[in-house]
Amino acid sequence: MRFDPFQGTLPLHPARRPIALALSSMLLASCGGGDSSGGPGASSQSLLARGGNEGPMQLRTVSNRADLISGGDALVEVQAPASMIASGVVQVTLNGTDVSPAFVRQGEDRLLGRVSGLREGSNVLEAAFRGGPAARLEVTNAPRQGPVLSGAQTRPFYCATPVPEAAHGTTPATNGSGLGGPPDANCNIPTEFTLYYRTTAAAGNAPGQCSLNLPDPVWNSNGITGAIPPQPAAPANPCWKPYTVGSTPADMASATTAAGLTVPFIVRLERGTMNRGIYDIAVLFDPAKPWTPVAPQAAWNAKVYYSFGVSTGQPRRQARSTIAWSGLEEQLRRGYLVVQNSMTDSSRNSNRVMMSETVMMMKEHIVDTYGRVKYTLGTGCSGGSINSNMNASIMPGLLDGVITTCTFPDSETTAMEVGDCTLLVEAYQKMRATPLWSGLPQAQVDAKKAAINGHPDPSGCHAWFNAFGSNGKAGVYLQRVVANAAGLVVTLPARTNNCELPNDAVYDPADPAKAALPRCNAWSWAESIWGRVPGSVAANDTRDNEGVQYGLKALLSGAITPEEFVVVNEAVGGTDRDSTPRAARSSADLPALRTAYRAGIVASxxxxxxxxxxxxxxxxxxxxxxxxxxxxxxxxxxxxxxxxxxxxxxxxxxxxxxxxxxxxxxxxxxxxxxxxxxxxxxxxxxxxxxxxxxxxxxxxxxxxxxxxxxxxxxxxxxxxxxxxxxxxxxxxxxxxxDPFLRPSASPRQVAGGPRSEDILKCRLKPLDRADYGAAAFSEGQWARLQAVFATGVCDWKKPGVGQQLAESPLSFAAGPGGLPLPDAPVARRK
Structure with a gap:
């Protein structure tokens, strides 16, 4: 059943009925994990293809669905009666070319092999037995730089270079890639492999202790001006040192895996590019032994540890991830393969569908290169928790489990508190000069702010204002910050933007000549998901506060007076699409609201x-x-x-x-x-x-x-x-x-909204004096309140506008809004 937001309320407890998407929501359940028995660790392609093959010969891609392959290769499984496999005459072809030598027998009735050389677009895999039983599977391959299903990539986007380059004119400075080769036009850079060993020194800051900072230099900066900071050097005493094959360094440590295998603590680092992001893959490695996806090395536990980066941003420059593999020595020691990609680092990419797509592509690459995966664990704090949770909502099954700290559910609903706090801080700034608050002790004013904000004190909203209050700015702007604990807001002198581009190269709300230049907020960065406002270059977005009665529960509890309630709602206003403050409330675009829920972007x-x-x-x-x-x-x-x-x-x-x-x-x-x-x-x-x-x-x-x-x-x-x-x-x-374990609230919850905080835009109802209990408004106050809420106030008993159950995963290849994925391709009898 699809939820119609205009026909009543969200159905309760759908999990108590059979979940229609229980299998299809496992889009890529562990992409190549487990065996092919169809368990939760098996790939979705294996799971869904099992019943669809005709005849005795079965053919399936293991590393991903056959219509979502990327990068030109795929791990492929052929299943046939044991007698056929034993005969050794099963032939596998790709687009008519024999690729049978790539296949190795796996058990009595299976062959497994990595097939390379897939062309972009449609490919045909065939498996046949002496001209008799045969299976045919169509495989669709996307390029390594993507996209697969996230829609058209945002441009301009500036590639990283081997050595950082200074800005010139409207061309920004580049980040150092950490790779020796130059990027191509799509920011693909040749992959490199490096060996490191862990020293026996203890990590720490005391004399003689080693540093877990990256053993190779990394360069990430804002790079908005032409200045290039010095390239940072590797730590003077690194915990990880380059390893020379055949050597036995005196200070090389050993690692005992969770399975009890003791090996030299040598790690192979693979660095390359995927979906325009720069990735690192690190895993225990014995350079004296081979490693193929059919026969991985024994020290790998077949588990993937995926780290997501903190913060959030949408810069237009390729960069390294802010997460360092070198700090994950305990995970490496236990046998995990650890992986990061800058396009899954929240600070480098706020397009959450593209982020999830990148995880899909990385997992496919891991299966194609390293072998089948038992499970994948996602981890992160703050922006890393956002990506962990949103990945599980947008493409459920890519991550089997998540361990999060400093958790947020998703970026869209977290942005509500950012936006509310930003507007309230500015409203309080206006109220500082009014007789209403100017004569009160600061502690009393702070208590009133806290009651409206839902926080223990004003510092929470001050922090949101300073850290992310300008993140939604579409063009060049002057940063405003809270300068002291009393909430004084000041404007900084330097113009800046959120694209990490020269100011002259981006949209400027004050300059009509720059109206068509790149827009720098998260919605324009993900324009392929949200779409554009008709007749505009701006992307649809989800920001809305129409009908929100800030401080409602504070009024009902007596923490603020009716006059303060009216004044704060008069002062708060909203923003336009550029995040420029205005007197009118913010209003979301219905297409964006529908997409946010359908696609699982609002964590479902x-x-x-x-x-x-x-x-x-x-x-x-x-x-x-x-x-x-x-x-x-x-x-x-x-x-x-x-x-x-x-x-x-x-x-x-x-x-x-x-x-x-x-x-x-x-x-x-x-x-x-x-x-x-x-x-x-x-x-x-x-x-x-x-x-x-x-x-x-x-x-x-x-x-x-x-x-x-x-x-x-x-x-x-x-x-x-x-x-x-x-x-x-x-x-x-x-x-x-305990006061420090008991959850507080948010401005939207104080306004009457649910703690689930997943109503982006509320439905409205008329103002009613009966809703305010003992709070007594004068006729003048009531008239002012009616002017503020001329179209009504939030009716929190109803679902939000556009709110519906998620249909994710969706494909945006055909355009914004997205379409549900079709059934996975299956092999057919030839």
């Missing part, structure tokens, strides 16, 4: 229900009020508020019936960093969870299997701040009673 509880989640939630609600163990003011940007984890939980409960796939581990004293061994404990627990999951070959829907596989060690708990023993508390009521 139903889609997230298919993924094992461990959420480690620390304290970052304030830098003024802090729990025992923290020092006030240490974290200058307290934006990772605790309620976000509960927003994910609420979406799961509403759309999937329960949140039993989400483990919530709360702590506060150590800020955002999990204390002690918590993260490694989570890694162990998630490993147990996912190994149980991939071993479950029942035909039960995936969401149910995720819940069945959950180990007792992932039970929800909290650590009470100030408890030096770090004793786990399993009673949620005790946890919630």
């Amino acid at each position: 509880g139903r889609q997230l229900a298919n993924t094992a989640i461990i959420d480690m939630r620390g304290w970052d609600d304030s830098n003024i009020t802090v729990p025992p163990g923290q020092v006030a003011g240490v974290n200058p940007i307290p934006i990772h508020h605790q309620w976000y984890s509960f927003a994910v939980r609420d979406r799961l409960v509403r759309e999937a019936g329960d949140a039993d796939n989400q483990a919530l581990w709360r702590f506060a004293s150590t800020g955002l960093t999990p204390p002690g061994t918590m993260f490694l404990d989570g890694l162990d627990a998630m490993d147990q969870w996912l190994l149980s999951l991939v071993a479950d070959t029942r035909g039960k829907p995936l969401a149910g299997k995720v819940r069945d596989a959950r180990p007792a060690s992932t039970r929800d708990f909290c650590l009470i701040p100030g408890d030096a023993t770090n004793t786990k508390v399993f009673d949620p009521a005790v946890c919630d009673a």
